[in-house]
Amino acid sequence: MKKVLSLVLALIAALSLSACGSGSVSSGSASSAGGSASSQPQTIQLGSGGTYADMIEVLAELVADKGYNVEVVLFDSNSGPADACSGGDIDGFIYNHAPWLEQYNKDNGTDFTEVSPLYYGRTALYSANHASLDELPDGSTIAIPNDSTNMENTLLFLQDLGLLELGEKTESFYTILDVVSNPKNIEFVETEISYTARSIEDCDAVVCTGQQIMEAGLDPNDFLAENESKKNYPIGLTVRAEDADSEWAAALDEALHSDEFRTRFDELYKGTLVLY
Template sequence: MLRRSVLTLPALLPALASAQTPEPGTAARPLRVGVTQGVHAQVFEKVQTVLARDGFVTRAVEFGDFIQPNAALAAGDLDANAYQHLPFLEAQRAQRGYDFVPVGRTVLTLMGVFSRRLRSLDALPQGARIAIPNDPTNGGRALLLLAENGAFRLRPGVDHRATVADIADNPKRIRIVELEAASIVRALDDVDAAAITGNFAVPAGLNPLRDALARETEQSVYTVLVVVRRADADRPWARRLAGGYAHPEVKDFVVTTFGGAVIPGA
């Protein structure tokens, strides 16, 4: 006796929904990628051009801060974002519970210390005011850079998670001004110096290689990542997006466009 399998409507709904939902990366459903304004938006525009040749359709969603791209990814308003390095991602996962993972690498934007008033950090006056990013990882990154170049001394053993409280010896009584990273360039005239990441410095005409009083070396821990929700990490579109950043044409674009201030990371 033959048995017939009967699928009820509730059992059919997931399959029907899947069939009706276009795959990300198509004209009917462009892949939504969050980037911050400036360098990351500019690099992604080149990635879009390369991917489009194979019919892979993407849409950039630009943000002016570091918090909203992850909030939008968690909410499902983005499929991926490409603006944060691993220390920042780890901090966001710990603080906000995001279940995100990296699937590729994009570029390294060097942080530099810039000044409208000084020609060297040795010339910092007593009570000098130095602006740094107010997000925990880039703030610690700035403090390390300043300490490595003699502005003050940090407690032994601290890393990119350093805070102002970790300043152990400050003979010039330097005052640290913590600001949103995107606003520091605009505040440069109001402080003695400022630590600015390359993604904000370069669009403002500041080249870390040429204009900075001090700058980072090529530390891979700060290379920006392509980030997705964990459930999407093995999706074909995630691999294609990451592969776009690794394309030789994109790497050549980064090298020729930014003159060494931004370094290909893929």
């Protein structure tokens, strides 16, 4: 009888250990930072938008053999990935630049961290109706992004081009209310950044990224002037602070800086996005 009881207890113990070892590790949690003991790949959901998602598809291929299953979650608004990540719906994103993230953290009490700079988006003044700055007529309409960091950068860019002059800031960021000189009487059309390029046929010019112009079916290398300061707006893999030092974030970041990724990235974006 004792032998039978011992065998039953041993069987129960073995089944308990087996149950504990099954199942997948959820992504984005502190317990998953060390990787999963399961044979199943750890699923990591990364947010992005438009053709920016193509680089995540490349990333997914490069880390598949390391046990990570990267999925792209698409968004159609500028704050969509950050909003979803702050709510725990996705694990990270590759979409917004560092100054934008800093302001988002302040406004929302979040702690997003860029693991490391990856690329910057080439931004320029584009026009479907004029071939040069000199051709912009008096009373021109120029579409600009309406979020604080990108609006300020755009206004400083237009000031560098001599199209306007800014005075003292009335808020934390420059807005069109701070324009003190406007020699061409430009009318500024404020747009959500994801839609700025779509205004190119309705306005004399737009300030937006080369990638958005490419998505609109236009030549991203055909611009009136380029905003060189965008090199100071790095974009990279962004995660919550608790995941910044995790093994999965390090594995993804390493793949993002590999030679194979760089080659395929340049093939995809043709200079509209520029790697550091």
